[in-house]
Amino acid sequence: MRVAVVKVFLALLLFLGVGGSILAQAPAPQAERLATLEKQTADNTTAIAAAQTSGDNAWMLVSAALVLMMSGPGLALFYGGLVRKKNVLGTMMQTFAMMAMVTVLWGLVSYSLAFGEGNVFIGGFQNVFLHGVGLTPDPKYAATIPLQTFMIYQMMFAIITPALITGAFAERMKFSSMLVFMLLWTLFIYSPMAHMVWGKGGLLNAALGGRIPCLDFAGGTVVHVTSGVSALVTAIYLGKRLGYPKEPMPPHSVVLSFIGACLLWVGWFGFNAGSALSAGTLATSAFVATHFGAAAAAISWSAAEWMRQGKASALGAISGAVAGLVAITPAAGFVTPMSAIWIGLIAGAFCYFMVVKVKALFGYDDSLDAFGVHGAGGTLGAILTGIFANSSINPIFGAGKATGMLEGNGRQLLNQFAGVAIAWTISIVGTLVILFVVDKLMGLRVSEDHERDGLDLSQHGEEGYDWAH
Amino acid sequence: MQKIEAVIQPSKLDSVKDALVEIGVNGMTILEARGHGRQKGHTEVYRGREYAVDLLPKVKLEIVVTDEMVDSAVNAIIAAARTGTIGDGKIFISKIDEAIRIRNDERGEIAL
Numbered sequence: 001m002r003v004a005v006v007k008v009f010l011a012l013l014l015f016l017g018v019g020g021s022i023l024a025q026a027p028a029p030q031a032e033r034l035a036t037l038e039k040q041t042a043d044n045t046t047a048i049a050a051a052q053t054s055g056d057n058a059w060m061l062v063s064a065a066l067v068l069m070m071s072g073p074g075l076a077l078f079y080g081g082l083v084r085k086k087n088v089l090g091t092m093m094q095t096f097a098m099m100a101m102v103t104v105l106w107g108l109v110s111y112s113l114a115f116g117e118g119n120v121f122i123g124g125f126q127n128v129f130l131h132g133v134g135l136t137p138d139p140k141y142a143a144t145i146p147l148q149t150f151m152i153y154q155m156m157f158a159i160i161t162p163a164l165i166t167g168a169f170a171e172r173m174k175f176s177s178m179l180v181f182m183l184l185w186t187l188f189i190y191s192p193m194a195h196m197v198w199g200k201g202g203l204l205n206a207a208l209g210g211r212i213p214c215l216d217f218a219g220g221t222v223v224h225v226t227s228g229v230s231a232l233v234t235a236i237y238l239g240k241r242l243g244y245p246k247e248p249m250p251p252h253s254v255v256l257s258f259i260g261a262c263l264l265w266v267g268w269f270g271f272n273a274g275s276a277l278s279a280g281t282l283a284t285s286a287f288v289a290t291h292f293g294a295a296a297a298a299i300s301w302s303a304a305e306w307m308r309q310g311k312a313s314a315l316g317a318i319s320g321a322v323a324g325l326v327a328i329t330p331a332a333g334f335v336t337p338m339s340a341i342w343i344g345l346i347a348g349a350f351c352y353f354m355v356v357k358v359k360a361l362f363g364y365d366d367s368l369d370a371f372g373v374h375g376a377g378g379t380l381g382a383i384l385t386g387i388f389a390n391s392s393i394n395p396i397f398g399a400g401k402a403t404g405m406l407e408g409n410g411r412q413l414l415n416q417f418a419g420v421a422i423a424w425t426i427s428i429v430g431t432l433v434i435l436f437v438v439d440k441l442m443g444l445r446v447s448e449d450h451e452r453d454g455l456d457l458s459q460h461g462e463e464g465y466d467w468a469h
Numbered sequence: 470m471q472k473i474e475a476v477i478q479p480s481k482l483d484s485v486k487d488a489l490v491e492i493g494v495n496g497m498t499i500l501e502a503r504g505h506g507r508q509k510g511h512t513e514v515y516r517g518r519e520y521a522v523d524l525l526p527k528v529k530l531e532i533v534v535t536d537e538m539v540d541s542a543v544n545a546i547i548a549a550a551r552t553g554t555i556g557d558g559k560i561f562i563s564k565i566d567e568a569i570r571i572r573n574d575e576r577g578e579i580a581l
Contacts, residue, residue, distance in 0.1 A: 248520045356517030
């Protein structure tokens with residue numbers, strides 16, 4: 001288009017300005033000049049595209065690294081500090097194992113199941129072994145970054161999602177069974193869910209023609225609802241830890257958890273702003289919303305705690321921030337900074353209520369509150385996204401077309417509920433089936449003796465803290 | 470020879486150590502300990518769950534001194550460790566039959 005305009009403009013210039021003398025005398029130099037200019041324009045177009053690719057790609061590679069940092073050391077420290085001393089390495093290893101295992105699994109088959117072209121529920125096998133996943137961009141997902149960047153960025157999400165579940169069955173699951181469970185979970189729950197929401201032709205995909213367009217910018221349903229609800233199912237299926245809730249099981253180091261939570265907060269910029277898949281204005285929107293959401297939720301969780309218990313604790317403040325980050329995840333690229341504050345404020349108080357009140361009421365041992373924070377916060381965030389989403393931030397349904405309920409698109413709220421319902425269903429049913437199979441195959445829990453000794457010694461033959469050396 | 474065991478507030482360790490060195494006590498053994506006397510503990514709350522913590526962190530200091538030194542050592546410890554509030558700790562004194570220096574097999578007070 002632009003090239004054509006330039007051509008016409010040049011032609012006019014030649015006719016009107018320089019006039020007939022050149023036409024009469026020397027047609028050859030003119031044609032030559034035109035060719036030179038055309039070549040320059042073409043070169044410029046290529047150079048502009050290359051510049052945009054390097055800009056976007058730089059941000060996306062950094063984002064991918066930031067999201068990996070959320071798993072290790074972020075989540076590993078966050079969870080590691082919350083368990084008892086004797087389980088610190090076992091807990092950290094569960095997350096680290098995902099960094100190794102899911103990476104390989106993603107390359108072999110999971111990427112294809114999530115982002116390959118298939119039916120509305122799951123991708124096909126055409127990208128297994130990363131076949132066809134090269135360095136040229138795939139415009140249907142991200143037109144300006146190499147497809148491999150997209151692949152590795154999405155991989156980091158597939159790593160942290162199962163790692164989040166480990167908080168629910170902390171201190172009592174066999175390492176071997178955990179590996180098999182997570183392998184099956186990534187294949188049969190994460191991959192289809194990611195395909196439905198983000199894959200081309202997925203049932204819930206809002207950008208690529210899904211039948212029920214559900215807004216999920218960075219993984220409210222795909223990451224947090226699936227992991228949080230599956231966490232609840234595993235906590236109930238495995239049963240309580242020995243001695244819970246009579247025996248005291250306080251966090252052995254809130255300091256570790258504190259460092260972990262702060263790393264999670266920083267890493268989340270890669271998670272949410274990176275989900276713009278480019279380094280443009282949308283990334284800024286998501287970055288800003290993410291930060292406001294986290295801060296507001298830290299305030300509301302702390303305020304709730306202060307009112308009920310008379311003190312604002314460090315663990316409460318960081319838990320609130322994580323809850324806010326969870327809730328803002330689906331909304332990040334759709335809402336204004338002020339909406340982000342509202343979402344954060346609601347999420348912090350809501351998750352506090354889920355963790356402190358609801359868990360005690362039902363008595364399940366979701367040891368590190370994977371459900372209370374990720375399941376509850378993710379569900380809440382997905383629904384609030386349908387309310388607060390605004391076309392001025394992200395006109396995903398077309399310029400000027402209302403996006404969220406407050407803007408006049410009430411239907412979107414129903415779609416969000418549909419997305420949440422599907423995520424809950426696949427998580428409950430899928431996790432139950434996988435747990436049942438692994439349980440019958442190899443058992444899920446460590447023996448009582450091993451549980452008393454702690455996972456560090458019984459599962460890994462080492463100790464986190466050795467006093468003698 | 471007598472052994473003085475003093476359970477003190479961790480924050481008072483440095484001043485007790487200095488006071489003992491000043492009166493000529495050469496060696497000591499320090500243990501990080503947890504315990505309680507008449508002092509009641511406190512409660513901690515993690516994500517809404519309350520935990521009663523009645524074993525509080527203390528430092529236990531052990532020294533073995535000659536009989537003549539006992540009074541001045543005890544006084545030094547009391548002076549340095551006292552805050553006047555509950556939880557300041559206790560001192561226990563017992564007889565020691567023998568002291569042996571591992572390096573050269575010296576015995577008795579000379580081994581202290």
